[in-house]
Amino acid sequence: GAGVSQTPSNKVTEKGKYVELRCDPISGHTALYWYRQSLGQGPEFLIYFQGTGAADDSGLPNDRFFAVRPEGSVSTLKIQRTERGDSAVYLCASSLGVLGSEETQYFGPGTRLLVL
Amino acid sequence: AQSVSQHNHHVILSEAASLELGCNYSYGGTVNLFWYVQYPGQHLQLLLKYFSGDPLVKGIKGFEAEFIKSKFSFNLRKPSVQWSDTAEYFCAVGPPNAGKSTFGDGTTLTVKP
Numbered sequence: 001g002a003g004v005s006q007t008p009s010n011k012v013t014e015k016g017k018y019v020e021l022r023c024d025p026i027s028g029h030t031a032l033y034w035y036r037q038s039l040g041q042g043p044e045f046l047i048y049f050q051g052t053g054a055a056d057d058s059g060l061p062n063d064r065f066f067a068v069r070p071e072g073s074v075s076t077l078k079i080q081r082t083e084r085g086d087s088a089v090y091l092c093a094s095s096l097g098v099l100g101s102e103e104t105q106y107f108g109p110g111t112r113l114l115v116l
Numbered sequence: 117a118q119s120v121s122q123h124n125h126h127v128i129l130s131e132a133a134s135l136e137l138g139c140n141y142s143y144g145g146t147v148n149l150f151w152y153v154q155y156p157g158q159h160l161q162l163l164l165k166y167f168s169g170d171p172l173v174k175g176i177k178g179f180e181a182e183f184i185k186s187k188f189s190f191n192l193r194k195p196s197v198q199w200s201d202t203a204e205y206f207c208a209v210g211p212p213n214a215g216k217s218t219f220g221d222g223t224t225l226t227v228k229p
Contacts, residue, residue: 002160004159019157031215033215033217035219040221041222042120042206042208042219042220042221042222043160043206043217043219044219045207045217045219046218048215048216049215052216055215056214056215056216058216059216091160092210093160094144096142098213098214098215099148099210099213099215099217103173104162105162105217106161107152107159107161108157108159110149110159
């Protein structure tokens with residue numbers, strides 16, 4: 001079956017530009033997660049959605065980062081006024097429900113963002 | 117705040133050698149614990165998880181991990197590695213029934229044929 005998909009797979013932008021990264025979760029999954037992975041590090045939590053609402057956005061580094069999930073399926077991570085330090089792989093994951101004993105997080109392939 | 121420490125950044129083993137990757141976490145309450153694996157060119161995927169009950173957890177491909185609460189550890193083991201186990205391994209921790217997981221920085225395992 002179809003897994004989590006992310007587009008684009010690669011994005012190159014210039015410092016100061018605005019970017020949008022898209023995540024299509026597995027059909028029927030109510031929980032959706034965004035992580036950022038810098039070179040040589042593990043994924044860093046950004047935000048978690050349960051349905052349409054952001055249940056935990058404590059990982060967003062500053063107000064340049066924003067994410068939406070208006071219909072409870074596809075999510076978009078938006079980064080304003082990009083900085084070189086935003087360069088990383090942005091990972092999306094989804095799970096059927098909130099992460100508990102019966103739930104597993106399924107990761108997408110990531111979007112590699114490079115800010116020049 | 118939660119934190120996860122993976123002691124080894126890069127491990128090199130020969131086939132059939134035994135594997136143990138260390139993971140220690142810092143968190144004040146009940147935790148869920150995970151090991152994820154990323155094979156070359158593939159997505160991050162779950163290897164095994166601990167939520168409650170038996171502290172010895174068995175996962176896919178012959179991997180297991182033991183939760184030792186007193187040591188805040190969740191080490192990953194495999195008695196005999198194969199070349200196909202070459203991958204990056206991540207330990208993660210999170211509070212129960214919550215979306216946030218904190219990951220370690222990963223251990224790259226290279227298995228020589």
